[in-house]
Amino acid sequence: MSENKECCHRTKERSEKEYRDLINRLSRVEGQIRGIKRMVEENAYCPDILIQVSAANAALNSFNKALLAEHIRTCVADDIRNGREDTTDELVAVLKKLMK
Numbered sequence: 001m002s003e004n005k006e007c008c009h010r011t012k013e014r015s016e017k018e019y020r021d022l023i024n025r026l027s028r029v030e031g032q033i034r035g036i037k038r039m040v041e042e043n044a045y046c047p048d049i050l051i052q053v054s055a056a057n058a059a060l061n062s063f064n065k066a067l068l069a070e071h072i073r074t075c076v077a078d079d080i081r082n083g084r085e086d087t088t089d090e091l092v093a094v095l096k097k098l099m100k
Helices: 016-040 044-079 087-099
Strands: none
Touching: 016 087, 044 087
């Protein structure tokens, strides 16, 4: 396991591509939330707002899927290879929270 990617220290150095992808996804969500706020301020029709909220939720779910996949491929796989079985318990706990 490379020293700069250890999750046990609660930080992770990401590749430039991974970083850019995650930031771009979050920027899109941020823009959607600003749009929803503007819709409320402008008294938009409720169903129109709800549709935009649904789109923002879908974008956040997409972000979670991308981040979780990368976490499993790197941190979880590296920790298991290095005998850190507690990482599996941590992953299960995170999945339970995500699936509420």
